[in-house]
Amino acid sequence: MKRLFKSLRSRIIFFLIVFSIVPCIVLHTGLVATFESHLVNQRLIEINQRCHVVAQELGKNEKVSDSLTTSYASVLNWYSEAYGGRILIIDQNYKVVLDTFNVDLGRECISDAVFKAFEGQEYQNYDRTTEYLEFVVPVRSQIPASSEQRISAVLILSSTTDWIMESFRGTQRIILLLELVILGIILFFALYVSYMLMQPVNAFREQLSDFGEGHRDSVPAVEGVYSELNSITDSLRMTIQRYQDIDRSQEEFVSNASHELRTPMTSIRVLSDSLIGQENIPEETYQEFLKDISVEIDREARIIEDLLQMTKMGKASDTLNIQMTDMNEFVIDLLKSIRPIAASQNVELIYESFRQVNAEVDSTKLNQAFSNLVENAVKYNKDGGYVKVSLDADHEYFYLMVADNGIGIPEEALPHIFDRFYRVDKARSRDTGGTGLGLSITRGLIQQHHGIIKVESEVNKGTTFTVRVPLKYERNEEGSV
Amino acid sequence: MRMKRRFCPFCLAVLCLLFVFPSCASSKNSQEFYLYFKDISRDSLKQVPAEIGADMDQASLISSVFYSLKSSAADSFGCTSPIPPDLKLLSFVLEKNDLILDFSQQYPKAPSKEELLLRASLVLTYMQLDDISTVEIRIEGQPLTAEDGTVTGPQNAQAFSDVIGRGINGFSSSDVTLYFADESGTHLKAVQETITYPGTISLQQALVNRLIQGPKSSDEGCYPVLPANTKLISVSAKDGICHVNLNSELLNESVGVSPQVEIYALVNTLTETRNVSSVMISVNGSSNLVFADMIDFSSALSRDLDLLENHPEKTE
Numbered sequence: 024m025k026r027l028f029k030s031l032r033s034r035i036i037f038f039l040i041v042f043s044i045v046p047c048i049v050l051h052t053g054l055v056a057t058f059e060s061h062l063v064n065q066r067l068i069e070i071n072q073r074c075h076v077v078a079q080e081l082g083k084n085e086k087v088s089d090s091l092t093t094s095y096a097s098v099l100n101w102y103s104e105a106y107g108g109r110i111l112i113i114d115q116n117y118k119v120v121l122d123t124f125n126v127d128l129g130r131e132c133i134s135d136a137v138f139k140a141f142e143g144q145e146y147q148n149y150d151r152t153t154e155y156l157e158f159v160v161p162v163r164s165q166i167p168a169s170s171e172q173r174i175s176a177v178l179i180l181s182s183t184t185d186w187i188m189e190s191f192r193g194t195q196r197i198i199l200l201l202e203l204v205i206l207g208i209i210l211f212f213a214l215y216v217s218y219m220l221m222q223p224v225n226a227f228r229e230q231l232s233d234f235g236e237g238h239r240d241s242v243p244a245v246e247g248v249y250s251e252l253n254s255i256t257d258s259l260r261m262t263i264q265r266y267q268d269i270d271r272s273q274e275e276f277v278s279n280a281s282h283e284l285r286t287p288m289t290s291i292r293v294l295s296d297s298l299i300g301q302e303n304i305p306e307e308t309y310q311e312f313l314k315d316i317s318v319e320i321d322r323e324a325r326i327i328e329d330l331l332q333m334t335k336m337g338k339a340s341d342t343l344n345i346q347m348t349d350m351n352e353f354v355i356d357l358l359k360s361i362r363p364i365a366a367s368q369n370v371e372l373i374y375e376s377f378r379q380v381n382a383e384v385d386s387t388k389l390n391q392a393f394s395n396l397v398e399n400a401v402k403y404n405k406d407g408g409y410v411k412v413s414l415d416a417d418h419e420y421f422y423l424m425v426a427d428n429g430i431g432i433p434e435e436a437l438p439h440i441f442d443r444f445y446r447v448d449k450a451r452s453r454d455t456g457g458t459g460l461g462l463s464i465t466r467g468l469i470q471q472h473h474g475i476i477k478v479e480s481e482v483n484k485g486t487t488f489t490v491r492v493p494l495k496y497e498r499n500e501e502g503s504v
Numbered sequence: 505m506r507m508k509r510r511f512c513p514f515c516l517a518v519l520c521l522l523f524v525f526p527s528c529a530s531s532k533n534s535q536e537f538y539l540y541f542k543d544i545s546r547d548s549l550k551q552v553p554a555e556i557g558a559d560m561d562q563a564s565l566i567s568s569v570f571y572s573l574k575s576s577a578a579d580s581f582g583c584t585s586p587i588p589p590d591l592k593l594l595s596f597v598l599e600k601n602d603l604i605l606d607f608s609q610q611y612p613k614a615p616s617k618e619e620l621l622l623r624a625s626l627v628l629t630y631m632q633l634d635d636i637s638t639v640e641i642r643i644e645g646q647p648l649t650a651e652d653g654t655v656t657g658p659q660n661a662q663a664f665s666d667v668i669g670r671g672i673n674g675f676s677s678s679d680v681t682l683y684f685a686d687e688s689g690t691h692l693k694a695v696q697e698t699i700t701y702p703g704t705i706s707l708q709q710a711l712v713n714r715l716i717q718g719p720k721s722s723d724e725g726c727y728p729v730l731p732a733n734t735k736l737i738s739v740s741a742k743d744g745i746c747h748v749n750l751n752s753e754l755l756n757e758s759v760g761v762s763p764q765v766e767i768y769a770l771v772n773t774l775t776e777t778r779n780v781s782s783v784m785i786s787v788n789g790s791s792n793l794v795f796a797d798m799i800d801f802s803s804a805l806s807r808d809l810d811l812l813e814n815h816p817e818k819t820e
Contacts, residue, residue: 104740107738108704109703109704109705109706115615115652116614116615116650116652116654117615117617117620119665124706124707125778125779126665126676126678126706126707127665127676130662130663130664130665131620131624131663131664131665132664132665133548133549133620133621133624133664133665134548135543135546135547135548138547138617139547141617153702153704155702155704157704181704183704
């Protein structure tokens with residue numbers, strides 16, 4: 024049953040029905056409620072008037088029995104039949120002087136309402152259970168030789184209202200029947216309309232299911248019926264595109280990686296083949312070739328190392344060891360280890376710090392990232408050049424800049440430098456032992472800290488890398504794609 | 505039996521004790537007896553059950569009743585005494601089943617509701633005793649006279665119209681004879697019953713409805729005469745003829761009795777009432793039909809006792 028209600032179509036049907044039936048019921052209840060009271064009230068007013076007219080007539084004589092001529096008594100009999108009830112007249116001795124039922128004539132009447140009527144209090148009541156209207160009206164007559172009136176009798180009249188209830192019930196029956204008919208029509212209508220509305224959604228669903236199972240290759244689309252569906256289709260397309268792109272880039276990566284890995288192997292092959300193929304090779308030549316093979320093996324190892332790191336960074340299991348770190352000390356340590364290399368290349372290392380900076384970072388990883396940047400700055404520099412590292416911060420981020428006045432990066436290459444295996448000058452970087460993965464690893468590490476890295480460069484003028492990292496590390500739950 | 509007694513106040517206490525209000529316990533020789541008190545919440549009378557011992561002599565009984573009515577023990581029932589506190593019962597005489605109560609001057613003036621309630625309470629209460637068939641009130645030996653000179657003589661319970669009813673019309677009750685069908689469906693069976701019906705409907709209407717309702721389980725050997733869904737549209741009595749208008753359900757032959765039994769059950773029952781000697785039946789207002797090709801409705805029908813079974817049974 025729950026499953027049924029989860030369906031959109033069921034809900035549409037349900038609400039269509041409810042919102043058609045509810046007004047019906049409201050109307051019905053309202054009608055029915057006012058119907059009965061309206062009719063009863065009308066009757067009440069009419070009979071009330073009648074009672075007062077009769078009371079006046081009876082009050083014309085001092086003694087009510089004088090007013091009750093045979094002709095008037097038969098008029099009253101007629102009224103009682105017409106109203107489907109009973110008329111009683113009680114005189115001042117509490118005796119019944121008229122009874123259209125002929126049952127209590129001559130008896131003394133003991134009734135609370137009658138006593139009250141003799142004190143001037145009128146009474147009218149609608150008794151729903153017995154279906155009768157009851158009226159008790161005092162009869163006032165003139166006291167002879169005076170302008171005052173006294174109550175000489177009490178008139179009791181009852182009238183049936185069962186006809187009201189009958190017609191009321193009859194009407195109710197008709198209304199119920201109509202409601203049932205409406206319900207039937209609504210049901211039919213609801214089923215049809217909900218089906219029509221759901222058609223595009225069902226078509227889309229089918230297409231999507233086909234696509235999901237691989238029966239079709241193109242992204243499902245439902246032509247412009249519902250804007251909601253259209254936007255779903257667009258988002259779906261973008262998502263699929265994104266995954267396809269990722270797929271493609273992974274394919275590219277694998278092919279690039281295998282190419283890179285093959286290169287050192289080829290050199291080793293060549294070197295070892297030439298050793299195997301020749302006879303009587305002098306020992307110096309062996310030594311030389313073996314040294315070269317060793318270098319190639321190291322290169323291969325580095326490539327594999329970097330590859331592994333790249334894949335590790337992509338996994339969600341790669342966690343950062345975040346500690347509060349004094350960034351100034353961090354940079355100083357970092358530069359300490361690079362100083363020898365810089366010195367050997369005759370490149371000057373400058374450190375500029377603007378303020379005390381403490382940040383939540385994984386110092387090992389950031390070390391790797393920044394070392395890479397500084398090493399590159401030293402590597403791709405000219406003789407006598409400099410590398411300036413500056414550290415600054417505001418209340419949210421810290422900024423690390425690595426600027427050099429080296430050979431620079433050409434404009435067309437700038438967008439690609441962070442791509443895997445991208446090298447501006449293949450020859451040069453091979454000599455310096457680059458793997459082509461350095462900057463992409465750096466960027467990855469910085470992104471893990473939710474930071475960003477930017478580059479500006481001009482050929483033969485120099486390059487500046489700017490890194491911005493949040494001071495506080497925010498842990499989020501999702502893995503990144 | 506002629507008894508005259510001067511009333512001694514100091515016998516009072518003793519006699520009061522003999523007349524107790526019942527608690528939950530049942531009494532061995534109790535008959536149904538009610539004291540009529542004045543209802544506190546409105547100006548009418550209220551019945552309060554009481555027990556009388558069967559071994560009391562008449563005079564003591566009459567005194568006890570009076571003093572019980574005067575007591576305030578009924579307050580817990582939502583009642584108060586209809587007897588003014590300063591009123592004295594000077595004496596009473598039981599003369600050939602006529603009880604005469606002689607009161608002091610403090611008796612309320614007639615006509616007034618206090619007087620009426622007091623008198624009705626006394627009459628209705630005393631009428632329940634076996635030996636009493638009327639009750640008369642006198643004031644210091646003089647008959648009770650109203651303001652306009654009318655004298656109130658001996659009265660029985662029938663002198664008052666519905667005393668315990670609710671609303672203004674309350675209930676009426678009558679002893680009537682009902683005619684139902686016997687087992688064969690070809691003869692009528694008479695049953696005596698006391699029916700109670702709202703004061704807003706006439707006796708004839710109550711009778712027709714009662715016949716439609718059918719015999720009670722206590723009516724042995726009686727079977728319904730009219731279809732259960734028959735509805736009485738109207739009934740009126742004039743000049744001895746009772747006009748009964750029923751709905752068309754009457755024409756359904758679902759009852760399983762002969763047409764004569766069906767119709768004459770109705771006719772016989774109604775003609776038993778005062779003022780009705782014949783009955784005119786119509787269906788949905790029209791009398792122009794012959795019921796089951798046997799009984800012509802266009803003329804008034806008188807009662808037919810030939811259809812009766814041999815012995816009418818007494819129930820109640």
